[in-house]
Amino acid sequence: MSIDTAHAPDWTIPQDWEGYTAADHATWTTLYERQAALLPGRACNEYLAGLRALDISRGIPDFRLLSDKLLALTGWQVVAVPGLVPEDIFFDHLANRRFPAGNFIRRPDQLDYLEEPDVFHDVFGHVPMLTDPVFADYMQAYGRGGLRAMQFGRLPNLARLYWYTVEFGLLRTDAGLRIYGAGIVSSGGESRFALDDPSPNRIGFSLRRVLRTPYRIDDFQQVYFVIESLPALLDETVNTDFAPLYEELANLPDIPIAAIEQTDHVYTHGTQHYAAAH
Ligand SMILES: [Fe+2]
Numbered sequence: 001m002s003i004d005t006a007h008a009p010d011w012t013i014p015q016d017w018e019g020y021t022a023a024d025h026a027t028w029t030t031l032y033e034r035q036a037a038l039l040p041g042r043a044c045n046e047y048l049a050g051l052r053a054l055d056i057s058r059g060i061p062d063f064r065l066l067s068d069k070l071l072a073l074t075g076w077q078v079v080a081v082p083g084l085v086p087e088d089i090f091f092d093h094l095a096n097r098r099f100p101a102g103n104f105i106r107r108p109d110q111l112d113y114l115e116e117p118d119v120f121h122d123v124f125g126h127v128p129m130l131t132d133p134v135f136a137d138y139m140q141a142y143g144r145g146g147l148r149a150m151q152f153g154r155l156p157n158l159a160r161l162y163w164y165t166v167e168f169g170l171l172r173t174d175a176g177l178r179i180y181g182a183g184i185v186s187s188g189g190e191s192r193f194a195l196d197d198p199s200p201n202r203i204g205f206s207l208r209r210v211l212r213t214p215y216r217i218d219d220f221q222q223v224y225f226v227i228e229s230l231p232a233l234l235d236e237t238v239n240t241d242f243a244p245l246y247e248e249l250a251n252l253p254d255i256p257i258a259a260i261e262q263t264d265h266v267y268t269h270g271t272q273h274y275a276a277a278h
Contacts, residue, residue, distance in 0.1 A: 007082060011089050015080035015103045017062040024105050025059035031111060031120050031186075032057050038191050044171045044178035046135065046230065047185060050128030060105060060119055066127065074136035078127060083116050088150060094143025097136070099126060112189065125182030126166070134230040135180070139166065141238050154246040157211040164210045165233060170194065170202065170226045177202065177226060177267065193220045199274035201258060202226055204265030207236055208245070212255045222258045222275045226267055 007013045036057065039048065054061070054069060067077040079093065080103040093100045101122035106114060114121060129135045142162060149158035167183035177195055179185055184194045194200070201223040203209070210225055227233045255261060258272050 010079075010093065011081050011085040011100070012079045013082055013103065015063045017060070017064075020060050020105070023108065027105050027108055027111070028060045028120060029058060030108075032124060034188055035124065035185065035191070038188060039179075039185060042179055042191055042195055043185050044173065044180045046132040047128050047180055050131035051124075053131050054128060056123065056127075061123060063101070063103075066123070070127065070130060073131045074133055076130045076136055076139075078123065087146065087155065091143045091146030091150070094139055095147065096143070097140055099130060099139070101126070112187075121182065121186045125186035128185075129166075129180060129182070132230065134234050138230070138234045138237060141234065142166070145237070145242060148242065149246070152243065152246045154242075154249065157246065157249050158242075160210055160213055160215060161207070161237075163215045164213070164223075164225045165205075165227070168194070168215075168221050168224055169205075169233075170224045171230070172226050172228055172267075180227075180230070190220055193274070194224055197274060198268070198271050200224055200268070200272075201260060201266070201270040202268035203260070204228075204267065205233070206263075206265075207240060208249075209255065209261065209264070211245070211249055212252060214254055214257050216257065219278055220274060222270070222272060 036051070053073065054066065056066070063078045063080055070076045070078065076097045076099060078101050079098045081100040083102050085100055090100060102116065102118050104118055105120060106118045130139060145158060146155070149155045165181070167181050169181040171178045171180050179191065179194060184190045200221055203223060203225055205225040205227045213223065216222065258270070258275065260266060260269055
């Protein structure tokens, strides 16, 4: 499928579900089966319950059917886009409870390699968490916050919140750390690395701390932030006045990616061996 398909002003395009080949569906099912086998005991209960509720194990889901289920659960929909979309368009979709998902799927020889988020990352990774009412509200709040961050010129800071929660977040539970981030649950390698590897730091979530911490887009993360609960994440996000925070951040340096701060709640002081070797 071409990525320069004509799109509407909000960048949405028809998913063209009928256009997927048998090989496209087989790629989905291969990835699905691999991750579904890996995630029990690793992904959080909210994610696993969402995955079961969506029933998306057999081939690339039709967004129309997916949206029907999601609308009934939390009022969200999935809309097709040709790939990454401009930030303001992305935030506007989230603020209106629409999740933009790439409609293309990686090639069979790219199962572990992604240049740009495809339908497997976007749907398998993100949509199960959108069945959780609290996380559903958090994503909408993030969309609204994104539009405001653009006005303040602090989007690079806010983008770190998305990265370290929606994409690469870990959740503390009585049974141990669990994954809720889409970038982790959709990746076989990182599903293991994020929880088991001694290399990365794992640090208790703090909004200020996260907004000051850069991230890497090219490899496994060097630091993961652990939230206490999804309601705590939502509460802190919606009850924080970001305007003074952004002013404060303008005068503070970034925290080096692998640093441990005195005030950090440290779950793992990582060796950083993996990052040093790659
Ligand atoms: Fe993503």
